[in-house]
Structures are given as structure tokens and as C-alpha cells.
Amino acid sequence: MDQPVTPPDQQILKETDQCVLCGLCLPHCPTYHLTRNEAESPRGRISLMQALARGQLQADAELKGHLDRCLVCRSCERVCPSQVPYGKLIDEARALFAPGAAQSSSRSVPLQQLLDSVADKQGRLRQVAKGLRLYQRSGAQWLARQSGLLRGLKLDGLEQALPNVPEPLNLKSYYPPQGEKRADVALFTGCIGEMMDDGTLPSAIKLLNILGYGVQIPVSQGCCGSLHQHNGEPEQAKSLAHINVTAFNGLEVEAVIGTGSGCTAQLREYAARYGEENGFKVAVYDICDFLATIEWPEQICFRPLKQRIAIHEPCASRNLLNGMASVQKLLAMIPELVARPLANNNRCCGAAGSYMVTQPALADALRREKLSAITAASADAVVSTNIGCALHIQAGRPGLELHHPIALLLQQITSV
Template sequence: MVASSEDQNNNSLIEELLTEADRCVACGLCLPHCPTYHLTYSEADSPRGRIALMSGVASKRIPLNKKFIQHMDRCLTCRACESVCPSQVAYGRLIDDARTLIHKQGFSVPQGAFSKNSKLRNFVERELFAKPARLDKLRPMLRLLIGSGLLAWLLRRNKLRKNILFQSLPFLTMRNLPGQVWHRVYPAKAALRGEVALFLGCVARMIDTETLLSTIYVLNRLGYKVHIPNTQTCCGALHQHSGQMDMALKLAQQNIHAFSGLNIQAVIHTASGCGVQLTEYASRFGVELPVPTIDINQFLAAQDWSEITFAPLPKKVAVHEPCTLRNTLGAAEYLYTVLQHIPKIEVVALPGNNRCCGAAGTYFLDQPEFATVLRDEKMQAWEQTAADYLVTANIGCALHIANGVAEKGRKIEVLHPVTLLARQMRIK
């Protein structure tokens, strides 16, 4: 009997998982760096323990049950373990493969209306995140809900108040939600240095257009023509980390098509989570964007700023390093480099930057208890710095941390470094 293509794909997935899992020598050097092991001190919530569980399920020595799924779902995919692994085990790939196995089996652990495999979650990921042009049309409605106070009123009076996603929205400022229509090209406002494209993402283009507009402004002022292809879509990270590998590949192919044929030297991203996904298209799917992808901070750090004048900012700025920027892209240092262009600024690292803030894509929705504990650690770290601003380079981290700041009644703005640069450039 000839195996079906689906069976062949499953067998290939299991073989890949077992081969990579066998590379783990169980040395345990990863354990002190794992945020969830730090919280539970359970072997099953450590990278070493999870790899053992994956191997057991893939080889059918142990069942794929809700307990297994719980330990896989508790993983933040921060990949801190990868950065210290002497065997260079591709843990990020392993956890994605494990979640793909779970998804193919149709298992889920219900945790509310926006949990994995819920109808609402699947609708949002399929019809909004995968088709982000629709998000642009929804933004005016979100402006109305927030600006009128209607969303806050609804949260006080119905079950939405228990949903972490909706709880976060009132803390957004109207500055982040302009009625923006994206142009295909934004011309340089100085002597032309080159041409780049900007990856918008899905979440940022909905609720953080200030960062995207600031990026365009800064690049234009530096002499770069910025292209924004209107057929670009979600990077696919949310789908991939939920085990929807086929959809993630489809989105990757759509983005590759969108950015092909442009006269550009790089694709710039402002969210490090998206950046990792774009960068790893080749290793994950065997396809890649036509030009290199680069984080905006790293790109700006290499530029000549001699013609740009900044207004002084005599304030202390704490830098949060997203896991994706620190552990995977290896570009956290550029956060500090670009901010130093602002006169009189005091830039300090947020204590505990080696540990995840708990946002981790949709983790703060799926595992709110763990996510809140990890975020509270960041709140304590910020209080140690007494900083006036907190900057981070990932929209998920910014939203999660800003929610924590608001809950505690603190007055500190959480924003992207490029936004701070743009503000000081605009001040005459």
C-alpha cells in the first residue's frame, strides 16, 4: 500500500524531530537560562525535559496527551537555550515541529475565547493577520472605540474585561492609530543614498503605525527611498508557532512575491519577532526573500548621521532587549548605538534583559499567569532604573509591558527606539 502524501509529510516531520532531538546530550546547561524552568523548577518545563518529551511522543514511547501539550504550550520560544547550547541544538525548530504534530492531531487545551484552536483565534489569524490590508480598514473603527471611551465602557460592563487582548487596547494612544493609507513609495528627503523596502507586519500596522511612520521619516531624512508593496502580508510567525506550518509557508511565499522585482538593497523590519521569521524562511522552508532582511536599529547604526540634528533629551531611557533580537538575531547592541545619537540622553540596560518579558507572540494570551509573573519582573527592573522612558524593538513586548505599566498606575512611555529618534529629529 502506497503511503499518502500526508502520511509521508508526517513521517518526514517525525524523522526530522527525532534526528534533531538526538543531538541533545542532556548536559543541562540550558536550564538556568530557561524562564519557565525558573518559574516551576520542573524538568518537563525545561528545554532538556521538553526535548525528552518530544522524542518520546515522536517515537510513540509516550502518548500525545494534554499533559504533553501543556508543557509544549508553556514554552515561550525565547530560544535563550539555543544561545548557550554547546551542541547547537535547533530548539526553536524542535518546538515548532512538536506543535505541528499537536496541530495535525487536532488537540488543544481550551483556555478561553481567544485560546489556540478557538474559532475566534482561527478567524483572526486566517482572515485578519493573514490578510493585513483588512487591518488598515479596521483601524478607524478602533480609533472610534478608543477615542470615544466606548471600549473602556464595554470592558467595565461585560466579559471582555476578562480578555487580556481587549484589556490591552485602551492603553494604546491615538498617536499610534492614525487613519493611515500606505503609499507604495516614500521618496527620500535628502541626497539619495539608496532604496529599501519596509515590512509592515500585521499587529504593528493595526495598532502601532507610529513606529512604522517614524521609520519611514527617519529613512527618508537619511536619504533612503522607501518602498511598501501592498501585497505583503503577515510574516507567518504566529501561525508557525501554533503548528500551522502550511499556512506559514503560504505567507512566506506571498511575502517573497511581494518584495520581488523591487530595486531595493534590503527589507527593513521594526519588530524583531517578524525579523526572525523573515530571516529564517530559507532554513525553515527552503525559500527566501530576494534581498537581505535587517532590523531597523542595525540598519541605522551603520548610517552616516553627520547631516542630521537632534534636539537634546536630558532623560534616562531604559532599554528592553527582546528575546528575538538578543538570542536569535544577535542585534541587541544596536538599540544602544542608535539612541546615543540623541544629545544628553542617558541610556541604561533594563536589568534582567537575559530573561523573557512574557509576551512571546501570543503567549500572554495563552499562558497569562506565567506571562504576568515574567512581566512583573520587568516592572521591578524598571523601578530599579527610575527611567523616564522604556524602549523595546518588538511590538508584542511593547504592548505587554505597556499593559503592565498601566495596570500598576505608572507614568512611563513604552516606545520603539526609532520613534524616539524621529521625535527628537522633528523638534527644531
């Protein structure tokens, strides 16, 4: 730390040079909205990265802090008239500070644990899930909370945000279609989603089966790699991408389908990020986009649901996938249900992958705004296509009814 970056990073320089400093991205940036500090805006961060790459600024903790506080929501990239590849830039700049890199800095223990666990989904992550279940059900959690130990270790906030870890899903490698087969598809199960959400994946499988799709689930698939990509470890992210394309590209399927918007967006960027050899041979879809594209058999009917549903739009969905249109189209099939987008859906809820762990104060401030929007919507329930957002929002309001849209769809199907 505290040395200029030498030699200047030509790639970063080239990309930052695309910025014309117009400032059109500023009103779309959640961290600028919260702080009103130019250094916490896209334009400010781009200038910092440029000065760093030119060797004009020290690679110190203050500069790193401004880069770390970026959510990588990519709202700025979406509105930029000069097409500055902001997402690529921030990943490249953060990689300069990763442990072992030129400007190496240490990483917080919870973040390092998270990265190491998700990278080893079949081994370490399963052990973590098992340990957490034991902790939550054996009385150890009660004891730790009562004793003040968690507060002493400054882990109380993180621990309270942890929902109950469900029993393992033990998914099979194939689920045959119900009735006449249309085709097979492959399901990407994610790591945190598979561990923390026992409703969405079974709903996805059941719904696809009802619609005539056989669902293949390759056991060797792993984490999508987005946490590593955005935390300065592109090589580890590339290795994870390679594991996944190897697992999926050998299958005879019509599409690869993901249920979590953040993971699905990362899968779709594999070829652009890590080269054609690390791309999928078939199209990758968010499940709502897939279900909104196909034809639904006429015999499928839905029970009415007299509820107001607020649609939360995750940043990955808004900025990298197809937004809320598919969710709205699918929910419109349920009679009497009124589904409306949340106000200020363009503002991140603060979950942002590992952000809720690394930047708890800002993540909490953004969540408070999201919870105010939910209150103002007077909705009976919220839907979200991102498990990270769902966990973060629910941790701020225990008891809030929050579903993946496909769980709601399946719940209301009456006849097939």
C-alpha cells in the same frame, strides 16, 4: 488525542538525539525559572518530544500543555553547546497537535481569531481594527466594562490589555528621499505593528528619507507568518512567506528593512525554513542594525535630551538578530541621554507573540519581573524594538513612556 504518535517522527528523533542532557540551558529558560519544573525546561521538553516521537508517551493534554507553555524565546538554543535546533523542534512538535493533524486538538477562540485575522492583513485584520476603533470610541467599551459582560465571558483581562487602536496609517507605496538619493530600500510594515502603532513606521520612513533613502512599501505584503509557524501551522506560515517574497523580490532595492524584531527575525529565516525559493534576494535588516551600519551625514545634529532610558531587549533581538549593540550606538548620538540595558534582559517579558493571549498567568508573572526591573532602573522612559513586547509591558503599567528607539532619534533631530 490519547494515542501514541505512529509512526515515530524521524525528524524529531534525529534532532532530539543531539541533546546530551547537560542542562546548561536550564538557567536561561524563563519557564523553568518560574516553575522549577523539569518538564517546563528545554531539556525536559526535548525529552518529552523524543518520547512522543518514539511512541513511548501518549499525546495527551498534559504533554501538550508542557509544549504550549514554551515561549519559543530560543534562549536555550543560543547557549546550547550541542546546537540542538530547539526552535525548529518545538515548531515541529506543535504541528503534531494542530487542528487537522494526527493528534489534532482544538484551539482557543481568541488564538484562532488572531491567526485568521493576521493571515488576512488587507481584509479581515483591517475590519477587526475598524471594529475595535468603533468599540473603543462609541461608548460600547464603557458599557461592556460596566455591565460585567466581559468578566462573564472571561474576556476582561484580554480586553483591558488592548490599547487604543489608532486611525489607519494609509501608507503610500513610495516615499522619496530628502536631498540626494543614496538608494531605495523596502519597508516591511508588519500586521499588528501597522494596526496598533502609529508612530514607529512614519518615524522609520522619515528617518530613512532624511538619510537619503527612498522607501518602497509594497501594498501586497502580508503578515510575516511567525504566529502561524509557532502555533503548529507551518504550511500557512510558508504561504505567507511566499506572499512576502513575491511582493518584495520584484523591487529594485538595496535592502528589506523591518521595524519589529520578531517579524524581522522570521523574515530572515524564510530561506532556511521554507527553501531558497522563498528567500529574499537582498539582505533583510532590523532598522536599528541598518541605521547603525550606514554612514550618517555630518550635517545631522541632535538636540540634547537629559533623560535616563532603559533598553528592553526583545528575545528575537537577543537570540536571533544582533542584540542591543545597534540601539546603544544610535542612542549614543543624542547628547546627554543615558541609555542602559534593563537588568535581566535575557528573560522574556512574557509577550512572546500569541503567548500573552494563550498563557495569561505565566505571561503576567514574567511581566511583573520586567516591570520590577523597569522600576529599579529609575528610567524616564523605556525603548523596545518589538511592538508585541511594548503593548504587553504597557498594559501592565498604563502611562509608562515606551518608544521604539528610532522614534526617539527622529524626535531629537534638529538640523538636516
